[in-house]
Structure formats: C-alpha cells, structure tokens
Amino acid sequence: MSSSLEDPLGVRGVRLAYDEVAESYAAYLPDTRAEAALDLAMVDAFAEAVGAGDDTPILDAGCGAGRMSRYLAAQGCRVEGLDLSPAMVAVARRQQPGVVFTEGSLTALPYPDNRFAGVLLWYSLIHTPPAGQARIFTEAARVLRPGGHLLVGFQTGEGTRDVSAAYRRFGHEIELERHCYPADQVAGHLEAAGLRESARLVRTAQGNERDGQAVLLAQAP
Numbered sequence: 366m367s368s369s370l371e372d373p374l375g376v377r378g379v380r381l382a383y384d385e386v387a388e389s390y391a392a393y394l395p396d397t398r399a400e401a402a403l404d405l406a407m408v409d410a411f412a413e414a415v416g417a418g419d420d421t422p423i424l425d426a427g428c429g430a431g432r433m434s435r436y437l438a439a440q441g442c443r444v445e446g447l448d449l450s451p452a453m454v455a456v457a458r459r460q461q462p463g464v465v466f467t468e469g470s471l472t473a474l475p476y477p478d479n480r481f482a483g484v485l486l487w488y489s490l491i492h493t494p495p496a497g498q499a500r501i502f503t504e505a506a507r508v509l510r511p512g513g514h515l516l517v518g519f520q521t522g523e524g525t526r527d528v529s530a531a532y533r534r535f536g537h538e539i540e541l542e543r544h545c546y547p548a549d550q551v552a553g554h555l556e557a558a559g560l561r562e563s564a565r566l567v568r569t570a571q572g573n574e575r576d577g578q579a580v581l582l583a584q585a586p
Contacts, residue, residue: 374497375542376470380449382532382539383429387452389535391430391460404518407566407580408436408487411516414582415483417441424481424508426471427489431457434464437485445481447474472500480508486517491543498546499554506558509585515560520545521567521579548579555583 372378383390397405415421417440425434428446430453437444438461446466448454457466469475471489484505493501505515520526522545529541548567555562560583567579 374472374493376449378540379492380451382541383448383450384452385539386532386535386537387430387450387456389532389537390453391432391456393535394430394432396432397436401568401571401578403566403568404578404580407516407518407564407582408433408485409440410564411483411485411514411582412437412440412442414514414584415442417443419443421482422480423483423485424474424476425485425487426474426505427486428457428466429453429489431461431464431466433485433487434466435461438464442483447471472497472504474504474508476508478507479510482510482513484509484513484515486515486519488518488520490517491519491545492541494544495546498551499557502554502558502560506560506585509560511585513585514563515555515583515585516580517551517555517583518578518580519551520574520576521548522576523547526575545576548581551579551581555581560585 422443425446428434428448431446434444434446444464447469451468454466454468490501526543528543552562562583564582569577
C-alpha cells in the first residue's frame with residue numbers, strides 16, 4: 366500500500382517537517398509582531414467575545430510553538446494549546462509553563478464534547494488538503510460549548526504553495542506545502558458544521574505575503 370493511501374491527509378509529513386523546524390520557527394516568530402493590525406484586531410474581537418477567566422477556556426488548535434496562546438493568556442484568557450508536532454509542543458511548554466499544551470490532531474481532537482468556550486484555528490488548517498477540511502470544523506464544533514466562538518485565519522485564494530524553500534535559509538531540508546482556500550469555501554465548512562458566521566475580514570497581500578489573508582469569526586448555536 367502506498368504512503369498516500371495510508372496517510373491521505375499527509376499528517377506524517379507535516380509532523381516530521383515541524384519537528385525538524387520547531388526551534389527555528391519559534392525563534393523567527395516569537396510573538397505577534399508578524400500579524401497585521403487588522404488580523405490582530407480580529408483576534409482581539411474573538412478574545413472579547415469569549416471572555417476571560419477559568420470558566421471560559423479557549424483551545425488554541427494547531428498552536429505551534431504557542432505564540433498565540435501566550436498572546437491570549439496575556440489578555441487574561443485561560444488557554445490550552447494543541448499541536449500535531451511533539452517538538453512544537455515541547456517548545457511551547459518550555460516558553461509558557463503556565464499553559465497546558467497537548468499533542469494531537471485537528472481532525473481527531475482529544476477532548477470531550479462542549480469542552481471549550483472558544484476555539485482558535487490560527488493558520489493551522491493550511492497544511493490539510495481539501496479532503497480533510499470538513500472534519501476539522503466538525504471537530505472544532507463538537508468541542509465548542511453552545512454559544513461558543515470560533516476564529517479561523519488562513520491564506521485565501523486557490524491552489525497549493527510549496528513553502529519548503531522558506532526554511533532552507535535556516536538550514537532545514539524539509540518537504541512542506543500549504544493550501545489556499547476561498548473565504549466562501551471556509552464559510553461553507555463552518556455552516557455545515559452548525560456554526561454561524563458573525564464577522565469576516567478578507568484583505569489583499571501585504572509586504573512579503575504571497576497571498577491574501579482571511580479571518581472568519583463564527584459562533585455555535
């Protein structure tokens with residue numbers, strides 16, 4: 366059996382790539398300085414909608430090295446992080462010891478139903494091909510409480526981009542692709558998962574960005 370049939374969503378390759386680059390990634394993106402002000406305003410709106418405190422936990426799903434977890438925690442939010450890469454999780458735990466970080470997949474979240482008041486998918490669905498997108502939102506909706514909020518950020522447009530070259534300057538030889546999705550397509554996944562879109566930001570590429578960016582805010586019924 367071919368590896369593509371054994372792993373149709375390419376999970377193993379993504380895990381291996383991020384295990385390899387974890388330390389370089391964390392050093393290059395230590396905080397939110399890479400975010401455009403408009404994008405960060407959507408994160409702030411999400412944090413305000415969810416609210417701060419122990420009774421309104423947020424899942425940073427696909428947290429990487431935990432920079433967005435730290436940003437939300439600084440606003441008083443109670444955050445838990447999850448990432449596919451053990452090396453990324455190790456960095457996140459080291460840099461933010463007050464936050465719980467767990468290894469796991471977006472398509473099979475290791476949490477019970479109605480666990481979180483908010484779910485953040487911040488550029489974490491971009492390595493999952495179209496066949497796996499619906500499952501990501503079904504799982505996010507499952508762990509959201511009634512009335513909970515979800516925020517998703519991603520590169521908008523069409524097609525697949527090879528991002529391996531971006532890591533060669535740090536000395537890493539990896540294979541890694543990301544996928545672009547139209548905002549309406551992601552909104553369709555949200556709706557199919559039972560979530561109601563409440564706000565949307567779509568903007569053109571800025572600076573060194575290759576593609577436009579989109580951020581969608583949605584709420585569970």
